Amino acid sequence: MAEDSAMLARCEQGLLPPTLRVYGWSEPSISLGYSQNAEAELDLERCRELAIPVVRRPTGGRALLHYNELTYAVVAPVTLAPFNRGLKATFQAISEALLLGLKGLGVQGDINTRNQKFKPVQSPVFHQSLKGLGIYGDIKTSKQRSGPVRSPACYASLNHCEITVDGKKLVGSAQKRTSKAFLQHGSLVIESDHELFASLLKFDDERQRINTRQRLLDATTGLNRVCGRELIFEEICNALWGGFQKTFGGPWDDGCTGYMEYHPRAKTKSRLVNQYHRQYKGG
Numbered sequence: 001m002a003e004d005s006a007m008l009a010r011c012e013q014g015l016l017p018p019t020l021r022v023y024g025w026s027e028p029s030i031s032l033g034y035s036q037n038a039e040a041e042l043d044l045e046r047c048r049e050l051a052i053p054v055v056r057r058p059t060g061g062r063a064l065l066h067y068n069e070l071t072y073a074v075v076a077p078v079t080l081a082p083f084n085r086g087l088k089a090t091f092q093a094i095s096e097a098l099l100l101g102l103k104g105l106g107v108q109g110d111i112n113t114r115n116q117k118f119k120p121v122q123s124p125v126f127h128q129s130l131k132g133l134g135i136y137g138d139i140k141t142s143k144q145r146s147g148p149v150r151s152p153a154c155y156a157s158l159n160h161c162e163i164t165v166d167g168k169k170l171v172g173s174a175q176k177r178t179s180k181a182f183l184q185h186g187s188l189v190i191e192s193d194h195e196l197f198a199s200l201l202k203f204d205d206e207r208q209r210i211n212t213r214q215r216l217l218d219a220t221t222g223l224n225r226v227c228g229r230e231l232i233f234e235e236i237c238n239a240l241w242g243g244f245q246k247t248f249g250g251p252w253d254d255g256c257t258g259y260m261e262y263h264p265r266a267k268t269k270s271r272l273v274n275q276y277h278r279q280y281k282g283g
Contacts (some may be wrong), residue, residue, distance in 0.1 A: 001031060004073040004185050005058045011075040011181040016077035020244050020273045022237050025066045030054045030200060045200050052200065059174035064187055065197040070236050073185035078177060087175060091161035094184055098171060099163055101243025105236070106227055109165045129185040166220040189222045190231065241273055
C-alpha cells in the first residue's frame with residue numbers, strides 16, 4: 001500500500017496520469033485505517049504469533065484481512081471529469097466501472113445507495129455457539145445496551161456506493177482526496193477466512209468475537225462463491241480493466257511492475273493500467 005500512496009503523490013505532482021493498479025497478496029496481512037489504534041483494535045500478540053504483518057492504509061475505515069482477494073487502487077486529478085464532481089460522484093463512477101467489469105465474470109451486483117450497519121445476529125446457530133462457551137441469554141439491542149459495540153472489522157458495515165450481491169458486501173472501498181488528486185482503493189474478496197480474521201481482532205469478551213464472525217459470515221460474500229467456480233487472478237484483473245475501459249473510454253496502456261516487497265512477509269503482485277499515458281503531459 002506504500003505504492004498506492006506514492007501513486008497519489010506522483011499524480012498530485014502531475015507526473016502520473018489516471019491510473020488503475022490491481023494487486024494481490026501472497027500471505028495474510030492486516031491493514032488498518034489511518035486513524036485506527038492498533039493496540040486497541042488488534043490482538044497484536046496473536047498477529048506476531050502467526051507472523052501476520054500489520055500495515056496502515058492512507059485512507060480511513062476499519063481493519064481488513066488481506067489474503068485471497070484482489071486489491072484495486074485508482075488515482076486521478078480531481079479536476080478531471082467525472083471526478084471533479086466530488087467524493088460521492090467519484091465513488092459512484094468507480095463503482096460503476098468495477099461493477100461493469102464484474103458483469104463480464106457473470107456477477108449480477110448492485111451499488112449500495114446508503115450507509116448501514118449490519119444488525120446483530122439472533123440465529124439458532126449463533127446462540128448454539130455461545131452456549132458451547134457457557135454463554136446463555138439473548139443479545140441486547142443498541143437501545144438496551146449501555147453503549148453500542150463497534151466492530152473493528154471494516155466489512156462489518158456497508159458504505160455508500162460499495163458493491164453488493166444479493167445484499168451481501170463483495171467490494172469495500174475508501175477514498176482520500178487532496179486539493180489536486182485523489183486515491184480510491186478497495187478490496188474485492190475472492191475467498192474469505194472469517195475465522196482467522198476474527199481471531200486477530202480485539203474484543204471485550206468471546207461473545208463479541210463470535211457475534212462479529214457471524215455478522216461477517218452473514219453480511220459478506222466472495223467472488224468464487226458468487227461465480228460458482230474458482231477464478232484465476234489474471235482473469236479478474238482483465239475483467240476489471242475491461243470495465244474501466246468501457247466506463248471511462250480512451251486508450252489504456254498495460255504494464256506489470258512485477259513483485260514489490262513492502263514488508264518482510266507481505267508481497268504484492270501489481271499490475272498498472274494508465275489512461276492516456278502517451279498523451280499525458282502532466283499539469
